[in-house]
Amino acid sequence: MRLQKIDDFLKQVAKIYFQNPNTEICFDSFYSYLMHYGLNNKDIIDKDLHVFFDGWKDHFKDKENISVFHSERQRRFLQFHNKSEDSYKIDPIKMYVPFNKENINDNVKDLFDFTEENNIYHISKVSDIVRSDSVVLRVEDIDGANKVINYVSNNENMKSSMMEVNPFLTNINGIGIASDNNSSYNYIVANCLKLYFEDKRKKGFSNVSNEDFSNFIEDYYNKTFITCEKLDSLIFSEFFERENKDGYSNILVNNIRQIVRLLSENLKNENSIDAFSRHYIHCNNVNTNNNYEDFYYKNIENINNDCMTYSTYYNNEEEVKKIEKEDLLDSYMLYSNKKYSLEESNRIIGNYLLDNKELITDEYNFKNDFINKLNPDDIIKITENDDNKLRFENRFNKKIRNSGYGLKNEYLENIKKI
Numbered sequence: 001m002r003l004q005k006i007d008d009f010l011k012q013v014a015k016i017y018f019q020n021p022n023t024e025i026c027f028d029s030f031y032s033y034l035m036h037y038g039l040n041n042k043d044i045i046d047k048d049l050h051v052f053f054d055g056w057k058d059h060f061k062d063k064e065n066i067s068v069f070h071s072e073r074q075r076r077f078l079q080f081h082n083k084s085e086d087s088y089k090i091d092p093i094k095m096y097v098p099f100n101k102e103n104i105n106d107n108v109k110d111l112f113d114f115t116e117e118n119n120i121y122h123i124s125k126v127s128d129i130v131r132s133d134s135v136v137l138r139v140e141d142i143d144g145a146n147k148v149i150n151y152v153s154n155n156e157n158m159k160s161s162m163m164e165v166n167p168f169l170t171n172i173n174g175i176g177i178a179s180d181n182n183s184s185y186n187y188i189v190a191n192c193l194k195l196y197f198e199d200k201r202k203k204g205f206s207n208v209s210n211e212d213f214s215n216f217i218e219d220y221y222n223k224t225f226i227t228c229e230k231l232d233s234l235i236f237s238e239f240f241e242r243e244n245k246d247g248y249s250n251i252l253v254n255n256i257r258q259i260v261r262l263l264s265e266n267l268k269n270e271n272s273i274d275a276f277s278r279h280y281i282h283c284n285n286v287n288t289n290n291n292y293e294d295f296y297y298k299n300i301e302n303i304n305n306d307c308m309t310y311s312t313y314y315n316n317e318e319e320v321k322k323i324e325k326e327d328l329l330d331s332y333m334l335y336s337n338k339k340y341s342l343e344e345s346n347r348i349i350g351n352y353l354l355d356n357k358e359l360i361t362d363e364y365n366f367k368n369d370f371i372n373k374l375n376p377d378d379i380i381k382i383t384e385n386d387d388n389k390l391r392f393e394n395r396f397n398k399k400i401r402n403s404g405y406g407l408k409n410e411y412l413e414n415i416k417k418i
Contacts (some may be wrong), residue, residue, distance in 0.1 A: 003270050005167040007210040009033075014208035017197060025197045026208045027239060038164030043101055044110035050128040052105050053078045058108055063304040080112050084121040084140065091283045092123070092138040093145045094185065096165050096176030097152060099132045102160035108135065110158070132166055133176070133186065142280075149175055168266060170276045177276055178262065179283050181255050183243060187205040188259040191239050192217060199326035214267035225257040226320045227313040228299045235300060250296040257292065258283050269388055278364045281331045288327040295319060325378050332366050338416050353379060 015021040017023060036044065053070070055219040056078060067081045099107045103228055109127055115122060115137075121144060124137040139145045152158050165176035168189050178185035196216050223230040234240055234256070235249055244252050258279070265275035299316065302308050305389065337347040339361075348359045353376040360367040 001270070002167045003210050003267070006131070006213070006267065009167070010208050010210060010213055012363050013193075013197065014200065014205040018205045019200060021201075025194055027190050027194045030193040031186065034166045034168070034186045034190055035131045035133060037166035038098060039130060039132065043130045043163070044122065046101060047130040048128070049101065049104065049130060049134065051127070052108070055105065056108060056126070059111065060116070063113075063116045065119045066112060074125065076128050078128070078138075080115075080122075080124040080126065082115065082119070082121055083123060090140055091179050091181045091280075092140045093101055093142060093280070094178045094180055095139060095148060096133045096139040096169065096178075097135040097137065097148075097158075098163040098165050098174075098176070099135055099158070100130045100161050100163055104130075104134065104159065107158050107161060111135070111148075111152070115144075115148065118144075118147055120147060132163060132340060135139075145177075149173060150248065158393060168263065170262075170266060172272060172273065178259075179276075179280050180259050180281070182246075183252065183255045185259055185262070187243070189263055192220070192260065192263060195220065210267060214264065216361060217260065217264045217267060221257070221260050225253070225260070226317055228316045229297075229308075231296075231299055231314045232303045232308075235303065249300050250293045253296040253300070254289060254292045278331075281335065281364070282327060285327055285334075287330055288323060289327070291323045295323065325374050326382050328366075328369055328374050329379060329382055332360075332370070335364070335366070336361070349379065352376065 017025065024074065057068050057070075058078075060066050065082050069079050069081075071077075071079050097111065104126075112124070114120075115124075116177050120139060121141065122137050122139045125133075126136075129132045137148065139148060152162075152175060156325075159174070165171055165174065166186070169176035169178060169185070171177070180188070196213055220230075224234055225231070231253070235253065240249075240252070243256075246252075248258055261282075262276070262279045265279065269275050295316075297309075299312075302312060333345055333349075336348060340348075351359050352370065355376070357367065357371055360370050362368075
């Protein structure tokens with residue numbers, strides 16, 4: 001159903017551009033579509049939510065575990081925050097709860113009363129107009145996210161007044177789910193749609209479909225973020241310049257890579273919760289992010305020095321393979337150590353080195369990925385171990401002690417509750 005809605009939308013847009021060859025293909029049109037998805041004419045005409053801002057501020061002014069305020073940095077939103085010391089150290093779970101205007105006043109009060117009473121850590125906001133993403137929560141651990149999902153799913157007033165989230169998102173009981181750090185999932189999707197239809201205008205609109213868009217995104221991902229042969233097209237684009245507010249181009253490139261990777265999974269899987277699970281583990285692997293950011297820093301320097309060559313592309317691909325192998329091992333060990341113990345995790349990997357693949361879990365596609373992407377020699381190289389006696393203790397205990405990993409592992413512990 002979700003994939004069919006994407007397919008229908010793409011074909012509808014293709015028809016418009018085919019019949020109107022002079023119509024500009026622009027980012028704003030696609031972002032507006034995502035922002036207004038599921039709204040009816042009444043919601044679009046009677047869209048003002050600013051009228052509720054003072055009431056919401058007054059309702060929460062004496063609450064202990066929430067701060068409701070207006071910020072000049074985001075003038076079109078009212079902020080709802082309950083921050084922990086680690087709030088800015090992690091890539092949170094972003095939740096879109098699409099309430100219609102008729103019931104949004106009471107629903108916002110009820111929803112954030114619930115987060116306040118349960119001391120759920122989040123950095124959230126509500127827009128001043130009706131949108132499909134009017135209410136956005138950034139919850140910093142999966143336990144809190146599960147509590148919100150269960151509360152909304154079992155609240156008849158909320159369920160009856162929810163609109164549809166856009167079909168490009170992971171959808172859990174009508175709530176859109178993403179993880180996009182300092183960027184915006186919908187912004188990146190809108191830009192990808194723009195690039196796709198610019199390409200189709202050159203090649204023809206006859207085969208536009210979800211499958212074709214999925215193939216386009218996979219090719220875009222590989223050439224932009226793996227071989228980096230088209231990385232210059234991204235970093236010199238107007239879109240990138242607008243997004244690059246802090247000037248850390250390598251960090252933004254990695255952030256966009258993560259979002260495009262999630263979009264790619266969402267285009268392939270009808271029920272994308274497992275894909276999101278792996279995405280969340282991957283995005284919160286500090287070591288992997290550091291490796292990718294260093295990798296893009298070097299590539300951006302090469303682009304600025306105008307010295308990219310075919311051999312550079314080839315080396316990029318090999319370097320990314322190394323990063324992804326290490327990411328796979330790290331992610332599995334963090335998952336396994338949380339579920340079992342470090343000793344048991346070492347035993348499982350030790351058996352894998354002896355060609356016993358059965359002990360690697362099927363969850364989150366780990367076993368399949370190990371078999372296809374991570375052979376015993378790779379593990380020995382990653383752990384710098386020539387005698388097959390594993391030395392994971394120092395490597396992984398250090399990661400697990402990191403405060404961010406402690407929070408993120410709650411996701412692994414609770415994901416099956418969704």
